[in-house]
Structures are given as C-alpha cells and as structure tokens.
Amino acid sequence: RRYNDTVALVNRLEPEVSALSDADLRARTSALQERARAGESLGSLLPEAFAVVREASNRVLGLRPFDVQLIGGMVLHKGEIAEMKTGEGKTLVAILPAYLNALSGKGVHVVTVNDYLARRDCEWVGQVPRFLGLQVGLIQQNMTPEQRRENYLCDITYVTNSELGFDYLRDNLAMTVDELVLRNFNYCVIDEVDSILIDEARTPLIISGLAEKPSDRYYKAAKIAEAFEQDIHYTVDEKQRNVLLTEQGYADAEEILDIDDLYDPREQWASYVLNAIKAKELFLRDVNYIVRSKEVLIVDEFTGRVMAGRRWSDGLHQAIEAKEGVQIQNETITLASISYQNFFLQFPKLCGMTGTAATERQEFESIYKLKVTVVPTNKPMIRKDDSDVVFRATSGKWRAAVVEISRMNKACRPVLVGTTSVEQSETLSEQLREAGIPHEVLNAKPENVEREAEIVAQSGRLGAVTIATNMAGRGTDIILGGNAEFMARLKLREMLMPRIVNPVDGVIVSKKQLPPRKTWKKIHYHVSKMQLKWLSKNGEKSHYLS
Template identity: 55%
Template sequence: MLSFLQRLLGNNNAKEIKKMRAIADYINEIEPNYVKLSDANLVAKTDEFKRRLQKGETLDDILPEAFAVVREASKRVLGMRHFDVQLIGGICLHRGNIAEMRTGEGKTLVATLPVYLNALTGNGVHVVTVNDYLATRDSEQMGRLYNFLGLSTGLIVANLDFNQRKEAYACDITYGTNNEFGFDYLRDNMVSDVSQMVQRPLNYAIVDEVDSILIDEARTPLIISGPGQRSTDNYYKLAKIVPHLVKDEDYTIDEKQKTIAPTDSGIAKVEKMLGVENLYDTENIELNHLLGASLRAYAMMHRDTDYVVKDGEVVIVDEFTGRLMFGRRYSDGLHQAIEAKEGLKVERESQTLASVTFQNYFRMYKKLAGMTGTAKTEEKEFIDIYGLEVLPIPPNKPLARVDLPDQIFKTKAAKYRAVVRNAVERHQTGQPILIGTTSITQSEELSDMLL
C-alpha cells in the first residue's frame, strides 16, 4: 500500500532532488563562462555578488553563479571539481536542511558551496565539526579556496586568547567545534560590556556529523562554574557508608533514565550510620543531596569506563569518542563524590555560573543546516526540535559497498564472541578491520579476547 501511494502521489524526496538537479543542470550550462575567466576576473565575482546583494538581489538569485564560481575556483586551487550530486547537496544545505550523504561522497567539499554563498552577506558563517583536528584540517584546506576568492577564514580551537577568538569570529567563515562555539556563547553572556564579547549574532551554521551533535549530544549541558562554599568532609563520610547499602533493597537504579534513589530502608541505614535523626530535615538538606551524588558515584560511575584516575585526578572519558576530557568536571557534587570514592583529594565543589545545552544553543542560529551519512532514522526528531528536514542525496556513482543489516545478540558475551570470530576470519584473508567501542574497558576486553 505504501509503495502504491508513493507511486500515486510521488516521493517528496524525489521531487526535491528533481528540482535541485534542474538548478545543477543550469550551473553546468553556465560553467564554460567561468572556465574562460582569468584568476583576477574570477576573484572579482565576489565583490560583484556583494554589490548585487546590496542592491536587493537575494542569495537564491545569485546561487547558480556563486556555485559555478566556487566550482571553478576549487578546480584551480584544490584540484577538485564538484560533482553534480555535490551541487545538489550544497543547495540542500543552503536551504537550511540536512544533507544525508554516504561516507566518501565529499561532504567537506560540498559545504564550500553554501558557505561561500552565505558568507557574501558579511554576517558570518560557522562550520561546526566534532573535534579540533577536523576543524583545523578543514579550515586550512578549504580556507585556501575561500582566501583565493577574497573571503577570510578563522579557526576556533582550545587555548586561544580573547583577541584571537574575536579575530576568528570576525572572519567571513569560522571553523570550530560544537564545544568551543557553545562555551564562547556562555562567556559572552557573562561579560559586563558588549566590547568584551567575541561572537557576532548567530547567523548561519553548517553542522558536520549533525546526528551526533544535535541528537546524541543534544542535551549535554555546557557549564561554566565558579568556586562554591560547601565543605568536602561529608563526601568522605558518605563514600564509606554507601558501599554498605544493598542494591534493590537500600536503593534502586533506573537504567533507562540513568537515575538512582535510596529506599526507605536505605535512608534509615544512612541516618543510623551518620547519627542524624531525620535526613529530610531542613538542616540536613546538604547531606541528602550528597547522598544522591555518592550513590551515583558508587553504583553508576565505573572506573576506566566513565572516568579514569590519572596523576591523582579523576578525568572524564567522553562517552561518544572515548577521549579523555582534561579540565572537565561533573556537576552537582558528582565529581567530588567520585574523588572521595577513589580515595583522592576532594576538590572544593563549584557552583554553576552559566549553562546551555547544544540543543538550545544551535536553535538560536538564524539558519541551521547539517550533513551526515546517517540522519534519516532521526528525521522526526530533527523536524520536531529544529525544523530541519532530511534529504538523502544520491551517490555520484552506484554504491559498491554492501551495507549489511544490524545483528542483534541476546548477551554482550555472545556479541563479543561474534565480533572476535568475524575479526579472525577477515584477518586470515589479509583484510584489515576496525572495531569501534564506546569505552576503554570494552576495548581492553575485546583486545584480551583477540590475543
């Protein structure tokens, strides 16, 4: 029935692709006009486009010509010519949608088209990547193209001072990570004078690996903290008490919601061990709060999975990348509770001065777009939360890779055995294999099984 209705009414994605392909065909028609231009005349097109925009033309009006200029400049500077499907992907991004493009289809090059076009307004364009390496690589490589065309390119990475950040944000195009953009926004909202802000109004952003940043990490809070006044002694007391509590008897864990709560019997045990009459009395509010943090640290936060102990400090492990997040601390007393659990010096707790989630931050952009290889499965969330539609872009050539269906296993042990068996079989044929895990512990377990 579904396939019949699609044939009857037409597939909406196919219709959109058909309209965009017509624009790509027009860009191909006018391409010879730009091939004939000298470098100087090609570069002069940037100022011409800016003048036309000031006179009332829209970005959509100049899109075909601007894309043709970028394509020709890319051939001369980077040695890469955009395929027609990359032009379609660029149109999709310019219109504020998500371009779903398979791995290897050149999303980095695709982004240069809408980035150049939207940078012509002078209001700034942000290209958001998932780590400093990609931000640095893309800004350097694609920056050659933008600089050739007369546009400035900036890079936001860790350890930049105020002047360097302000200069980077003043550029026509700014590359950086979601974390850096978010923290700069928070710092800007804590200053006492506009001159102390580094960011301009949030105009247009293209988010790479958009499903990871806008869905997986969407509600991850970015927090700027200051020193608090709470004593650290109670963390040590509770760190000795919570190991005596019994799961499902003295406390319960909701694995799905990632919450933990003491039961009545657990509260009674803690009151007796602390020597307090009622943990819910007003004067014991702090102890009650710390009990929750200590329980979570003991029962839910696992060493070498959620964090590692390095040089006498608790270092958070990024749950999405497995990288160590030096300088970051858990909030609401959790970090202190872990330090007490591990027998380390408990640093004085901090208080939250400013906080924002990625979801709320990126919704503040005037126009937002994204690209990834996997977005269609989260399309409803993208539409409901961000108003972003997902458009699958066809590959330049028929796909040679076979995307096999997911395999579901009843237990973790069964899954690991299957992974090891598959790895051994492929190794015997000389084929390399990459095994991705979400924690150091998982990597070590699989490594031991492969020995």
C-alpha cells in the first residue's frame, strides 16, 4: 500500500510520455541525468524515470510493466529484497531501478548466477536502456582486461557473481592503476539473491598461484586412504566437511610410512593423508566433480555446472587426482581470497530479487541489513501447493517417483524431474530405462550440456520426460506443448551464425501465457535433504521433481 501513491504518479504520467516521439523519449534521459547530477534526489526522479522506462519497454520489447512490477522496482530502488513469484517478470523489473540509479553516472551492476543469463538479459531487456541512450555492458568468461574495463565503465553492466568477485580480487593483486578493471561500487541488483547471498555466503573466492611440482606422496596417501576404514582409522564430520584420524589411524599410518611422527613439520605427511581421506569420503565422483579427458573438473553444487579452470586449494585437488589415477597437476598457493558475504557488503547500495526470500528474512536482515518485501502477483495465484511427502529411505522415494512418472507418461503428460547431482540423474535414468520410459537427461556431462537449451525448451512437449540437475531451468521458458518459437530461433542462429553461436546459447525468451481456467499444483517428495516436487496441471499435468 505504501507504494500505491507513487504507482499512481507513474500512471498519471503515462499519457504524456506515450505521446512523445522516440527522439523526445531519449531526450528525457539526458534531462533526467542533468537533474540527477545537479543534486536532485533519485527518489524525486523515480515517477518520471519509471514512466519513461515503461514506455520504452512497450515500444522495444512489446512488454508494458504491470503496476506490481513497478512496485518491485521501487522496492529494489530502496535497497531492499523483492520476493516475486516465478513468471512475474523479475528480469524486466530490474531495468527500472537500474535505469534510475544509472542516471547519476556512477554505474550499476546487475548480477546473475551464470554467463548464459547475463548474456540473455543484456541482449534482451538491455535493449530498453540502450534505446534510451544509456550504455549497457556485459562481462563474460575469457574476456581480456581491456574488454572488461570497457564494459565495467558502461552505465549498466550485466555480470555473474563469480566474474565480479574474481575481478575484484585481481584488482587487489594489480601492481599498477592501468591494470585495474573495476570502477568504484555504487549500486548492485542481484538476481536469485537467496542463492548468492545465503546459499553461497560462505563460499570463498580464491585466486591461486603455482607452487612447487606435485609430489608422489599424493599417490601413497591415496593408497593409505583406500586401505583405511571409517570409524576404525578415522571419523568423518559431514556437516563441517572434515575428517580426523583415530589413535589407530595415527599408528597405522606411521607404521606404513615408516616414520616416527605423522605431524613432523619437515615431512608434513598428515596433510597428505587427511586430504586423501577427504577425497575418498567427502568428494564424490559425479557429485562434487566429474572426470573428463583424464582431468578432474569441479561441479558447482549450486548451479550444477562444470567450473572449468577452477581447482580446490591446499592440496585437495591433487589428492582427488591421485584417487582417480589421473596425472597430478602442479600444487597451488592462495594469493587472494574473499567470501561473497564480505564482497557484496562493500556496495553502498545493495538489493536483490528472488521467488523465495521470506523464508530467509531473518538472515537477510541480520547479516546484510536488507529488508524483505513480498510483492503481490499481477493476477491471483491459481497453483495449489500440496503437502510434502516424506520417505524413510531414498530408495523408496525414487521407486515412488518412477511409478508416478510412469503413470503420468501413460497419460502423455510432460514430466520434469529435478535431481541434485549427476550421480542421481544417471541412477534415475537407469531406472526409467528399465521401466521402458523414454526420456532426456540434462546434467553436467559434456554430451548433455551441448543440448541444454534444446532439452529444457522441449521438456513441456506431450509425453516428454526430462531428468535434470539444478543446472537447468534458468533462462529458458518451459511451455506446455513445447517452445516452438525458441527452437525456431535457435536453429536459425545455428544455420546463419554457426561460427559465433553455440547451440547452448538461446537468448530469446518468448512470452509466457498460461491457458485460462487451469489450476497448477505442486507436491514435494523428499528424504532428509533430498526433495521431490511434483508440479501438476489439471487437464494437462506438468511435473517438477527435485
């Protein structure tokens, strides 16, 4: 309610703004910039700026922001977190405060969770501020420092949280001013803010340098770890992700290695043995990492994507390489490190948006001093969320999942199954093959990543069954009947621009329109940390399991 008066002001300006020519609409940007730089508060400029962005969006994208989207933009401008349900248009909402805060000339960062979304948002909704005369930049992997510096100097810059964080660390290691790429922080809008600020809050960003050549001690330690047994030679703390040797473990390790003291600082055998046990018990193949071309590649636990070029520090990556029997790469030493929590707290003005923020309201307020505002939906919510279903054992949960998938598949209803690891997706895929249910698998394995956009876009087709890890689902519309527009554009891009377009890169997102008078409902099936969600639609049921 406290935003209704401001929304009414924006709506009153609409007839005047819509009557302007394209050139006159762009001229409003220059006028607003002059007023902002003259000292006028951004709050007083908000109604006119939002009215200008709304009209530009209508002309460029054919999308006119609803009143609730204006409210979402106002919440973000205040430096708060806006909770908006999936499909309410958060991507478009971000343009409103980004444009307003860019008027000061100090720059705005719009942070997303992966390169694909950053590029998609920049190329799609980024057309609006470009149309209005602002510069819009994009940061992607493998860009040169010169390209990064140029894009960070734009009025609005789209970037992933990891790229922004690592650029900050590299700037702190720079020897001269000319090596710096970032400008001073001003205003930051974070998409999927709960994922970045809560789930990954303790994840350290680390820049490492090469140290001495790897030692053959990693192979010896791997053999010891393989021979040792849990609770006899060592204990495992899964919550703290740590291992401890027992008294027998100490004695046996010293006897095998023929040394007097496992913790002798001149030998440091303890670190090798402990890392080898961690690699055995806490870091699992096809869950925490995959092996591709005889190389151990980290899988991001939050996005499900392979983190090429990233390595665990303090000898852990080498211990995993020894465990897998691949060539051990050079050891590394930490040069610079920061957590996402400490990094984002450096922004003078921080805000974010997500579909699930209210449940973490206390953490956001106590750690980041960010209030959470729940923005109402544009239309009444028609989906019904059923109660969770809890199983005593994981095996029972997946058997129930296969039965339900089979039942839905016989009715030709599309089913999307969400899993939390590559290993789970492969296990369920095998069970579905045994049941004779045709399906697609999307996980971090290279043969599946190549067709990511295509698999996700078509998961709503009649009778389709899709198994996905959490790498999927962001950025591509899943429409009942299949996303024909997306596939047509994707195939055209492949044919017309084969050298510069990867099949994964779909940047056009079609408008989502649900059939009228249908009801959506969701059921959660989970065991301990595992979740299994069914998202079904009366008449034509679509399922989401995770």
